[in-house]
Amino acid sequence: MFDTQTVEQFAQVLAKTLVTEQAKANRAEAAKFLGYQGTSNKQTIEKVSANSLFEILDEPFNESVNIKVRKWSLPHVAVPSIKENYFFRKDLLVEVNALVLQPRKYGLFLTGKKGTGKSSIIEQYCARTGLPLYQETGSSTTEYLDLFGTTLPTVSGSIKFLAGKLFTAIKEGGIYLLDEIDMMSAGELVKLNELFTADKIYVPQIEEWVNVHKDFRFVATGNTNGSGLSGSYVGANVLNEAFMDRFYVIDVPYMTKELEQKFMESVVSDIEQKYGLAKNKSYQNKRAGVLPLASQMVEVARAIRTSAEQQDLPVLSLRGLERWIFKYLTGKSILDSFKIAYANTLDEPTKEAVVEILTTHIPTVQAA
Known part of the structure; x- marks a missing residue:
């Protein structure tokens, strides 16, 4: 036997469910009547002259050099805005472009003092080539799982997964840029080693394996080169040798x-x-x-x-x-x-x- 209160609660839940399902059915019927179809953001690939794409250069490219550019049917939220009159350095552009063109096996580690242009070169390369960029900054409290996303309880009592930038880059493709990587714990970073070789990554928050997109690339920046040796950058850690062995390490000095x-x-x-x-x-x-x-x-x-x-x-x-x-x-x-x-x-x-x-x-x- 059910008491009166239990029956009333069941009736309320049932009524709410019926209303929700009816609303879904109404939307589906309306979409069918209007011939509506969801719009997907498609991309086309073009080859553009490097010298015309990166207009302000310290040294011009060979006239025969072309760069692959993604053109999106709709503006892509993860593609940065172009900063007009940005000053490009050819040597850095060559390294970033090589990372994008080569099969995913290694990442790119840009090291140098603050303000040398480590992050901005990645940002403006992506802005001009249409490549999505997912950027965030590491800290002493950043953990491995934080990079994939977080889970939050909902009003219904279920758990909702909020995808992080690393998860999105892995799933949809693009450059994942982790700034100030040497501020993170070496023990947390070493867990990322599989990103450079694995075809699938296990995401604990959703208890699923996720395919790594063919266009996923990993870039890190740090004020030290992983040695942690700098009096000017308090909190910089010594990074694991096995982790650093996954990167091309490029020193980014100040300009002449x-x-x-x-x-x-x-x-x-x-x-x-x-x-x-x-x-x-x-x-x-x-x-x-x-x-x-x-x-x-x-x-x-x-x-x-x-x-x-x-x-x-x-x-x-x-x-x-x-x-x-x-x-x-x-x-x-x-x-x-x-x-x-x-x-x-x-x-x-x-x-x-x-x-x-x-x-x-x-x-x-x-x-x-």
Whole structure:
């Protein structure tokens, strides 16, 4: 015998189920009547000249070199946006393109100091070639299973799996970019070894084997080369030798002075176009001195990096240079924009030291 409360609960569940099923049937009938079919995002492959695809290059490709580009029927949410006037380095492009073209066996490990362009080269390669990019940053608390996704309880009492970026890249194809990989535990990372050779990966959260897509590739970046030896990057770990043996390891240094100056020229051009500065009368008055000043900014950044080699000093990266010139072009003084973009993160003695470097290389600036 069932009590009254049990019968009422059963009736409520049954009624809710019937309503839900009826709604599904109504949607299906409507779709059938309208002739609706779900739209899949299809891709076509084209070959495009490397020199036209990567317009701003430090060194041109041979005219016969073409790059495979994916054209999607609908915008793909995982394909990054193109950053106009991005400055490409040919040597890095060659390595990234080789990884994509070669059968999946090894990953690519880009190592170098912060702001050298390790992540951005991957991002902009994917943006121009239509290759999906799934990017995230590792930390000391990131575990192996976190990379695949997470499970959450639902109101109905069941468990729902929320796919992570690694899971999506494995299943659908594309580059999985794990930044700051040397901040993760070596014991967790070594579990990823099978990604480079296995055709199927077991995902514990869903208790299933998942086929590895033929276009899946793994890229990692780190401020150290897996040795963990750096006083400037606290928390960097020594990575397992067997794990590092799965990678082509590429050192990404800062650009040469000449290339950094060209980089700054491209940044200035991008900002001028994006913010319509050519029509601004107050900007026109200082336009002639912008590029010479940009070259002086590069000298300041390089002097700070030289000082950083002798003492524990945060460097002025390419990103810092970009922030500095942006703040200057949009109305701040040279000194104020320098502080906002970089120096205000430092303690007072260190800030005074870098401002002195600034005033040495740009004598027109008066320290406050």
